[in-house]
Amino acid sequence: MNVAxxxxxxxxxxxxxxxxxxxxxxxxxxxxxxxxxxxxxGEPFQNDSDDLLINIPVDMLSLNIDNIKEFREWYEAQTDFDYGDVDYLPRFVFGHYMKSYLNHYVETYDNIHVVHKEVSQIAIEEQENEATPKNIIVCVGNAEKTCRKYDYVFLTIGTMSYNDPYKLKGELGFIHSPYPANHTLEQVQENDEIAVIGTGLASLDVIRYVLNHHNKKLLLASRSGQLPSVRGDMIEFELQYLTKERFKQLKHEHMGVVPLDDVIALFHKECEALDIPLAQLLHRKTGDVVKDLTYDLSHPEMLGKLQSVLMAIKDNMDWIWNSLMHEDQQVYLERYHQYVKENSNPMPRDTAELILNAIDNGMIEVCSGLEYVERKHGRYQLKFGALGRQRTVDVVINATGPKTRLDQLDESDALLLDMANRHIVQSHPMGGIQIKPETNEVISSRYGTLTNLCAIGQITNGVNFQRNAVTMIVQQAVKTVGQLYQYLERQQQLDTTVETMK
Ligand SMILES: Cc1cc2nc3c(=O)[nH]c(=O)nc-3n(C[C@H](O)[C@H](O)[C@H](O)COP(=O)(O)OP(=O)(O)OC[C@H]3O[C@@H](n4cnc5c(N)ncnc54)[C@H](O)[C@@H]3O)c2cc1C
Known part of the structure; x- marks a missing residue:
């Protein structure tokens, strides 16, 4: 069977x-x-500055579903990188761990062929006989000779390209993507003033890099002006109330869906069981970054418990999220998601301390209420809030995160756009493309469920809501590969049946 x-x-x-x-x-x-x-x-773990750290401790990040310590063990066994016995290693080290496995497989097995090219187009070849699975054609250039036929394809192309909320892409001094960070300052002059727009996880990378390599005050600007929370003392935790069993009962009572109110009630029970002061934690943010980071740093125990509950929920988000009606998903986004976002994907304590120091030394200023950025007379004007506050800088680094919906895509996402044009993929109302939640099989508006085309990663964010961290990606890989071998068996049985009928 040919697989891509x-x-x-x-x-x-x-x-x-x-x-x-x-x-x-x-x-x-x-x-x-x-x-x-x-x-x-991949992109996040590419060779880059060692200022960029993994956002999950080494002992909790692994490509091996059966051994969560595998990355740690690999790090300790190798001799190329030595950052000591730290909790958060540079991201590219994880990239080399992944690559070492790839290299080993490529050297060991002669049925793996490496094509150092990006795929430009994918097409579906229909079969005359409906029972025969459809072939998938994959091309790397415009010429037909670059195309090959496959029985089974995994679409694992990572994140969609970066947002451009103020339409500044291509302007001089606008750095559209913050990665690789070690190239972001190449065109920046010593005296340039820099603003980072967006204060989510990507901004932390930029902060760490710019503070270490540029000697001017850095302006952090976003609508909320809030930074991610700080990682507390995480605990081993398994959900007791938000369980598949309970969801099964609720679905039985509510015609196949689980009402959001019940999910929230179960979430409260999880927090009560751990004595988490939920109201206090959810309403702790003051909007003052110094106060907020200081609070988080001094409450690691209760914060760690909350983060552990949220992490367990994210681990199970596939069946939780896809049990809700669309309407409830929308309500969740409007009413609750902000709290989850603020408290999951926390930053390392070291990073929080670095930011507090830099604010104290006058090297970082955080501004909320960002409404607009425009280029005027060769510089960038950032406009804040209703009072019309303005700041002017020379360089803007975009840390607003990747696009999430197909209707936002442009030429940077050519493959996905082309697939949408060919009706192979279609947009999901909550973002990304339509797939079957249980199997990751692509659902096409033209061809129905494509049982031999599986998509994993941020392009499936509508279904795999908030499930793009390494562990969740690995879970999906394990599941889809199981399906491929079942598919292989079915295909072999089909071939045998056809043979015997001849
Ligand atoms: C900046 C950043 C930091 C992160 N840090 C962490 C972290 O510390 N811990 C964590 O758990 N998660 C982290 N994440 C989440 C992260 O997205 C996942 O952990 C994971 O790397 C995603 O894997 P992926 O395979 O979907 O995407 P990627 O690892 O990006 O892989 C996608 C690959 O597809 C390739 N590709 C794209 N288009 C084509 C094409 N047309 N043809 C061929 N190849 C193509 C790309 O070159 C890339 O190599 C981070 C994400 C980002 C963006």
Missing amino acids: IIGMGTAGVSVLRQLVKHQNFAELNIDIYDNATNMGQ
Whole structure:
């Protein structure tokens, strides 16, 4: 069976890891596609400054679903990188851990073929006989000779391109993507004033990098002006009330869906069982970054418990999220998601201390209420709030995060746009593309459920809401690979039946 894996970052490498484990692996013929730079490392873990850290402690980040310490063990066994016994390693080290597995597989198995090219187009070849699965055609250039046919394809192309909320892409001094961070300051002059727009996780990378490599005050600007919370003392935790069993009962009582109010009530029970002062924690933010970070740093115990509950929920978000009606999903986004966002994906304590120091030394200023950014007379004007406050800087670094919806895409997302044009993928109302939640199979408006095309990663964010961290990507890879081998078995049975009928 011919298999393609398109995109060799966390998801692509995880898929390959799972594939090689199976007893029938030798029956596959696998092509893996990515550009030479990202092959095996992906975007977030590419070679970059060591100021950029993983956002999950080393002991909690692994590509091996059965061994959460694998990355730690790999790090301790190798000799190329030495950052001591730290909790948060530079991100590219994780990239090299992934790549070491890829290299090992490529050297060991001759049925894996590396294509150092990005895929430009995907098409579906329809079969005359409905029972026969559809072939998937994958091309890397415009010429037809670059196209190959596959029986099964994994679409693991990572995140959509970066947002451009103020339409500044292409303007001099506007750095559209903050990665790789070690290139962001290449065009920046010593005396340039820099603003970062967006204060989510990506802004933390920029802060760490710019503080270490530029000697002028950094302006952090966003609508909320709030930074992520600080990681507390996480605990081992399993959900007791928000369980599949309970959801099954609730679905039975409510015609196949779970009402949001019940989910919230169960969430409260989880927090009560751990004595988490929920109201106090959810309403602790004052809007003053110094007060907020200081509060988080001095309450690691209760914050760690809340973060552990939220992490367990995110681990199970596939069945939780997809049990809600659309209407309830919208209500969740409007009413509750802000609290979850503020309290999940926390930053390391060191980063919080670094930011507090920099604010204290006058090297960082945080401004909320950002409404507009425009380029005027060669500089950038940032406008804040109703009072018409303004700040002017020379350089703007965009940390507003990637796009989430198909209708926002542009030429930077050419493959996905082309697939949408060919009706292979269609947009999900909550973002990304439509897939079957249980199987990650792509649902096409033209071809129905494509049982031999699986998508994993941020492009599936409408279904896999908030499920893009390494552990969740690995879970999905494990699941989809199981399906491929079932598919292989079914195809072999079909071939035998056709043979006997001849
Ligand atoms: C900046 C950043 C930091 C993060 N840090 C963490 C962290 O510390 N811990 C954590 O758990 N999660 C982190 N995440 C979440 C992260 O998205 C996932 O952990 C994971 O890396 C996503 O894996 P992926 O395979 O979907 O995407 P990627 O790892 O980005 O892989 C996608 C690959 O597809 C390739 N590709 C794209 N288009 C094509 C094409 N047309 N043809 C061929 N190849 C293509 C890309 O070059 C890339 O290599 C971070 C995310 C970002 C953006």
